[in-house]
Amino acid sequence: MEAMYKMGIEIHYAGVIILMGVVGFNIVMLLLSKHIVRYAKRMRIVMPISGSLIAMLILTGAVMMAAKHLHFTLANIVMIVAGIVMIILEAKRYKTLKRRTDISKEGAFDEYKKKAFRFLGIEMAMLIFITAWMLA
Numbered sequence: 001m002e003a004m005y006k007m008g009i010e011i012h013y014a015g016v017i018i019l020m021g022v023v024g025f026n027i028v029m030l031l032l033s034k035h036i037v038r039y040a041k042r043m044r045i046v047m048p049i050s051g052s053l054i055a056m057l058i059l060t061g062a063v064m065m066a067a068k069h070l071h072f073t074l075a076n077i078v079m080i081v082a083g084i085v086m087i088i089l090e091a092k093r094y095k096t097l098k099r100r101t102d103i104s105k106e107g108a109f110d111e112y113k114k115k116a117f118r119f120l121g122i123e124m125a126m127l128i129f130i131t132a133w134m135l136a
Helices: 002-032 036-067 074-099 108-135
Strands: none
Touching: 002 036, 002 108, 036 074, 036 108, 074 108
């Protein structure tokens, strides 16, 4: 049982590191993008990856909680809330691009970039904060 728990924690930790990389890649992709249509096509590829990673983190976290006999600690509650917030932020970022950005308007992509940077910045800050808290 202890070996399973240790392996689950390692998988969970690796998933967090990979998710940080994906969020960082999203930030770089947004910085380098000049055309909204090309960016939207790339985002359709990257979006399922980040969603799958968030789901994997929630699943491994739930398995680890079950291995610990479902004891809720402050750290567990914070991680659950962070996972839900990340799902909401990713959905808002995609919805903003798909439904609220009129590509025919001048400066529409710049407006989207401001919102997307804010969403991605919040995601990265949450990941860094929680990781630092868990390692301390």
